[in-house]
Amino acid sequence: MNESKVNEQARLAALYEVSSRLGQSLDLTEVLNQVMDAIIQLTGAERGFLMLYDELNKLQTMAARNVDQKTIDGRSMKISRTVIDRAMSTRQGILTNNAQEDDRFAGQQSVVGYQLRSIMCAPLRARGEMLGAVYVDNRLFNSVFDDADLKLLVTFANQAAIALDNARLFTQTNQTLARRVNELSIFQRIDRQLNKSLDLDKVLNSALDWAISLTEADGGSIGLLETMEDSEERFLRLLVHKGATPRQNGKPILVPLHHPVLAQVLAEEQPVFTRQVSLEQAIDGSPAAAQVAVPIMRDGAISGLISLESHLETAITDEDIAFVQRLADRAAVAIKNARLYEKIHAVNQAKSEFISVVTHELRLPMTAIKGYNDLLIGGLTGPLTEQQQQFLQIVRRNINRMQDLISDLSDINRIESGRMKFEYAAFDIRDTVNDVRDSLQEVIAGKQQTLTIEMEQGIAEVYADPKRIGQALTNLVSNAYKYTPEGGEITVRVKEVPGFAQLSVVDNGIGISEENQAKLFTQFFRAEDHAVREQAGWGLGLSIVKKMVEAQGGEIGFESELNRGSAFTFTVPLVTIKRNNK
Numbered sequence: 001m002n003e004s005k006v007n008e009q010a011r012l013a014a015l016y017e018v019s020s021r022l023g024q025s026l027d028l029t030e031v032l033n034q035v036m037d038a039i040i041q042l043t044g045a046e047r048g049f050l051m052l053y054d055e056l057n058k059l060q061t062m063a064a065r066n067v068d069q070k071t072i073d074g075r076s077m078k079i080s081r082t083v084i085d086r087a088m089s090t091r092q093g094i095l096t097n098n099a100q101e102d103d104r105f106a107g108q109q110s111v112v113g114y115q116l117r118s119i120m121c122a123p124l125r126a127r128g129e130m131l132g133a134v135y136v137d138n139r140l141f142n143s144v145f146d147d148a149d150l151k152l153l154v155t156f157a158n159q160a161a162i163a164l165d166n167a168r169l170f171t172q173t174n175q176t177l178a179r180r181v182n183e184l185s186i187f188q189r190i191d192r193q194l195n196k197s198l199d200l201d202k203v204l205n206s207a208l209d210w211a212i213s214l215t216e217a218d219g220g221s222i223g224l225l226e227t228m229e230d231s232e233e234r235f236l237r238l239l240v241h242k243g244a245t246p247r248q249n250g251k252p253i254l255v256p257l258h259h260p261v262l263a264q265v266l267a268e269e270q271p272v273f274t275r276q277v278s279l280e281q282a283i284d285g286s287p288a289a290a291q292v293a294v295p296i297m298r299d300g301a302i303s304g305l306i307s308l309e310s311h312l313e314t315a316i317t318d319e320d321i322a323f324v325q326r327l328a329d330r331a332a333v334a335i336k337n338a339r340l341y342e343k344i345h346a347v348n349q350a351k352s353e354f355i356s357v358v359t360h361e362l363r364l365p366m367t368a369i370k371g372y373n374d375l376l377i378g379g380l381t382g383p384l385t386e387q388q389q390q391f392l393q394i395v396r397r398n399i400n401r402m403q404d405l406i407s408d409l410s411d412i413n414r415i416e417s418g419r420m421k422f423e424y425a426a427f428d429i430r431d432t433v434n435d436v437r438d439s440l441q442e443v444i445a446g447k448q449q450t451l452t453i454e455m456e457q458g459i460a461e462v463y464a465d466p467k468r469i470g471q472a473l474t475n476l477v478s479n480a481y482k483y484t485p486e487g488g489e490i491t492v493r494v495k496e497v498p499g500f501a502q503l504s505v506v507d508n509g510i511g512i513s514e515e516n517q518a519k520l521f522t523q524f525f526r527a528e529d530h531a532v533r534e535q536a537g538w539g540l541g542l543s544i545v546k547k548m549v550e551a552q553g554g555e556i557g558f559e560s561e562l563n564r565g566s567a568f569t570f571t572v573p574l575v576t577i578k579r580n581n582k
Helices: 003-021 028-043 079-089 108-115 145-192 199-211 258-266 318-377 384-417 429-446 464-480 541-551 577-581
Strands: 049-053 061-067 094-095 118-126 128-137 219-229 234-242 255-257 272-276 288-298 301-310 426-427 448-453 462-464 489-497 501-508 557-562 565-573
Touching: 028 049, 028 128, 028 145, 061 128, 079 094, 079 108, 079 118, 079 128, 094 145, 118 318, 128 145, 145 199, 145 318, 199 219, 199 234, 199 301, 199 318, 258 272, 258 288, 258 301, 258 464, 288 318, 301 318, 318 384, 384 541, 426 429, 426 448, 429 448, 429 489, 448 557, 462 464, 462 565, 464 489, 464 501, 464 541, 464 557, 464 565, 541 557, 541 565
Parallel strands: 448 489
Antiparallel strands: 049 061, 049 128, 094 118, 118 128, 219 234, 219 301, 234 255, 272 288, 288 301, 426 462, 489 501, 501 565, 557 565
16 A cells, blocks of 8 residues: 555544544534644644634634644734635635745735745635634744645534534523523513612613613613693603713703604614714714614503613624613503503692692681581570571581581591601500490480490500591491491400401491492492481591501401491501511
8 A cells, every 4th residue: 555545544534533523512612622633633733723703703713722732822823814814715725835935925924924834724614604714834844734634624624613613503502591591580670670669760760770781881861752841842851861971951851853863763663773873863962983772662652762872883782782672661661650650649649739728628618607507506696496496407417517528538638648647656445445435325325226345355555546546446336336227236346466456346237238348448439228328428438447547557358248237347556566666
């Protein structure tokens, strides 16, 4: 067997050996090292380099080894870019036995300056795409490599490209999965923070903080589409801005709808990315190297915009934009809730102000009417006939009803607006129960009803407003008295449960239908039953009781069966619990 045949077989054996080791790992770093060591082993080169295209389509050196299989540092990476460029452009392997005298490369500064001689380079191709190149050389000797070496290098490069492509895809998949899992975890925190507050300013600040911190942006703005109060003109009001450029005189920036980037976002309903942002293109009026404008979609329409800027043109990647889009979707829900809350708060504020004015204005004439009515009944203007006395008594009863209504409206208004003052104190709940019993005993006895008090011994003191707790209990006992027929029974039970004193008012009255039970604590609700309608009332008592009990840390509930009676139960915190919570 001749020498060339022996050498060919040796080459094939070496190629088989190194190729068989490829594909055993999907770790990109490990595959890079395997390929680089194999290339040095196959070619006997002094040095070897492996380059891959990065995300910006630029060749980056990923591995570099010498004949001793040691990594080459950056100071020794003196290679011919011209040889590499030719291999990439022609998609063919390149061989030069003496680059100093090769007409293709002799005039190149790198070849002359680095004293390069024997060089081979082969492209890396997989799935029809160029991944990069492998490059080997020997700077000391000419004619180190021949055509057979080049053929071997090209063959191995084709196999290595597949292994590298698989490892890189696996790495990218792992990175994408890890990023997605991490992003889901981040979005859990974002959702909690965005929905933690119904304050619009806090929601907007939180959304923008997340957008900036999780991208490579230097700053940004978030704004909402609004309409001028004195015209139909719409604009984008930047309500929150973070970055180098301050707001105009400390006021929100107004961006017209014909702004080139905003107009494009509104037309396409998609993010718009801009490089080398001009003054006219800048959302916040500050030029930048890169800017992305992401719409905030709500109910199928754009309601606002998140814009991010960076001084680096390479910042704000496609993944960043996709992340901000998902963030914008979440922010849209929180913004909608905050704005609804603002509207509800404004309506409640207007209602509170209206009730305050009305109750104040009604109290003055009601006091005068009551005073003059009492004077007439007292005979100050002379004797009255029996019928006149009856009419004036009717006036008095209706004045009292109106005063009760005004008082109830004032109580509800103060509780809802947070203006009701509770005079908290430690007291014996049994004393309050006895006071309520004494105050209502006469009217209850007038209907031949029986009022029974059942109280546990040794109940600890409670911590609340004695007057308001008495008011709540009085209201419940009064309801029981009103809606229990003559001869009925009313029981007030008091016992201690963990952390609370529990008060129950039980009657065997008319009860409440299942349909009406769902509306029971609604303001101004009164059942249509004749037995209910014949009793005086405005449908505010139970609503007031519920609000007062809950405002002081208690709970209220009830059980009822039509025509069999009702049981209302509420709790009052024990003084020991309140002190421990301070």
